Amino acid sequence: METTKTLQVPTNSLSIMEWKSYLLTEFKKTQPLFFINAKIEEAFTAKSELVLMGENLTTSVLTPLIELLVKQGITQVTLSNLGCVEAVSFIRISVNAVTENLRAAIKSFSTEQGCDFALVAKLPDFSEPGLVLMDMDSTTIQIECIDEIARLYGVGEQVSAVTAAAMRGELDFNGSLRTRVGKLEGAPESLIKEVADNMPLMPGLIPLITGLKAANWKVAIASGGFTYFANRLKDDHGFDAAYANTLEIIDNTLTGQVTGEIVNADVKARTLKELAAQYNIPISQTVAIGDGANDLVMMAASSMGIAIHAKPIVQEKASVALNHLNLEGALCLLMASLPLQV
Numbered sequence: 001m002e003t004t005k006t007l008q009v010p011t012n013s014l015s016i017m018e019w020k021s022y023l024l025t026e027f028k029k030t031q032p033l034f035f036i037n038a039k040i041e042e043a044f045t046a047k048s049e050l051v052l053m054g055e056n057l058t059t060s061v062l063t064p065l066i067e068l069l070v071k072q073g074i075t076q077v078t079l080s081n082l083g084c085v086e087a088v089s090f091i092r093i094s095v096n097a098v099t100e101n102l103r104a105a106i107k108s109f110s111t112e113q114g115c116d117f118a119l120v121a122k123l124p125d126f127s128e129p130g131l132v133l134m135d136m137d138s139t140t141i142q143i144e145c146i147d148e149i150a151r152l153y154g155v156g157e158q159v160s161a162v163t164a165a166a167m168r169g170e171l172d173f174n175g176s177l178r179t180r181v182g183k184l185e186g187a188p189e190s191l192i193k194e195v196a197d198n199m200p201l202m203p204g205l206i207p208l209i210t211g212l213k214a215a216n217w218k219v220a221i222a223s224g225g226f227t228y229f230a231n232r233l234k235d236d237h238g239f240d241a242a243y244a245n246t247l248e249i250i251d252n253t254l255t256g257q258v259t260g261e262i263v264n265a266d267v268k269a270r271t272l273k274e275l276a277a278q279y280n281i282p283i284s285q286t287v288a289i290g291d292g293a294n295d296l297v298m299m300a301a302s303s304m305g306i307a308i309h310a311k312p313i314v315q316e317k318a319s320v321a322l323n324h325l326n327l328e329g330a331l332c333l334l335m336a337s338l339p340l341q342v
Contacts, residue, residue: 013060016082016089023082044076046094049123050106053325053332054115057089061113065093068109072099081340086207086328092123092336116329118320123337124285124303129216131281132208132330133272133298135290136223136230136244138167139308142200145229146180149195153187168311169293173224173264178257181247185256189249196232202308204327209238211331218279222268224294243271268298289330290314306330 010019052061069077076096083090103119110117124130137144150159159180166176212219220241221230230242248257261267268288276286288295288302291310299305299318307318308327315321322329 009062009066010059013058015058016091017084019059020082044078044094045096046078046080047121048095048098048102049080049118049120049336050093050095051090051118051123051333051336052093052110052113052115053088053090053117053329053336054113055088055325057091057113057115061091061115065109068105069095072102072105073097074099074102079340081336081338083335085211085332085335086204088325088328088332090332090336114324116320116322116324118304118333118336120304120319122284122303124287124334126215126217126334126337128285129279129281130218130285130287130334131272131276131279132212132217132219132287132289133222133268133275133302134219134288135268135292135295135298136221136233137225138291139289139295140202140205140221140223140233141229142202143195145195145199145225146184149184149187149191150180152191152194153184155183159183166294167292169296169313173294174262177224177245177262177264181254181258182256184247184254187254189252189254192226192228192247192249192254196229199229199233201237202327204325204329204331206237208327208331211334213238215334217334218275218281220271220275222263222271222298224263224268224292241275243267265294265297268295269301272298272301287330287334289327304333306333 074095074097078094080094081092106117106119134140144163147160147163150156162176162180165171166173209219218240221233221239223230223244225244227244227246230244233239234242243263245263246259248255248259272286272288276283284303286302287304287306288298289306289308291308291314293313296314296317305318307314307321310321
């Protein structure tokens with residue numbers, strides 16, 4: 001099957017930025033395009049956006065990628081953007097059709113190439129204001145705070161088993177939270193402070209927040225964890241808002257109770273909508289990031305849900321699943337929405 005294209009794929013492997021330099025020199029002010037199995041004169045309409053992202057992404061992926069698209073019946077594509085964010089390269093390709101097996105084929109391809117991908121109808125526009133709402137435990141930070149408190153208090157195994165089941169969606173979240181917190185009754189407040197003082201940030205968090213702020217985006221936390229940690233992150237790293245559960249502490253001791261409304265899946269989704277309204281941001285400009293089953297409703301309420309190192313059920317249902325990258329992948333996706341700079 002003959003391929004017609006206006007853009008020749010390099011025979012030698014180039015880094016994405018090396019290729020970009022070549023493109024900008026070769027094609028000057030004309031946006032680089034390539035078409036497959038179609039006449040160049042035919043009008044192009046983007047039906048889906050494909051973004052590949054990886055730390056070692058090079059032009060060597062282009063030829064097998066084009067072959068894959070041909071096999072999937074895609075007749076036209078355009079190269080819409082490419083670049084590098086925090087040492088992670090990305091390529092955004094717009095395609096004129098979405099076939100039944102395209103997502104599965106791209107997923108298999110990206111796994112072979114050691115990169116992450118997004119295949120969505122439309123990306124949020126990073127040139128306009130937007131909102132990112134993030135889970136906290138195992139998303140914004142690399143730990144589950146309640147498990148760490150429990151470990152220090154000597155009930156780690158009992159609590160972590162319940163946490164894991166809840167994140168897989170096997171338990172009612174409200175009930176599982178009360179069960180876990182109940183096991184912390186009598187723990188000194190000093191344990192919470194110790195955990196808060198040593199929270200390991202998820203790699204890529206600081207560049208993500210910096211990039212969002214520079215683009216006039218809001219970023220907030222909605223967590224099934226606790227305000228003690230969420231507020232610390234807000235104060236230390238510039239989140240615009242933080243919502244979480246409140247541990248009851250009397251005389252510097254945990255009572256084993258939570259007070260107020262529990263921040264569960266429905267509350268997270270409601271929070272996304274309320275924040276979007278508060279900041280006058282359309283839902284089409286919202287992104288939700290999480291790893292557990294209690295993040296799925298929030299993700300579904302957003303324009304683009306991003307699962308990060310997530311449980312299988314979350315990866316299956318999220319718009320995008322990051323497995324090789326960390327939070328810098330979310331920034332890549334947003335940067336990829338911009339037009340190619342020529």
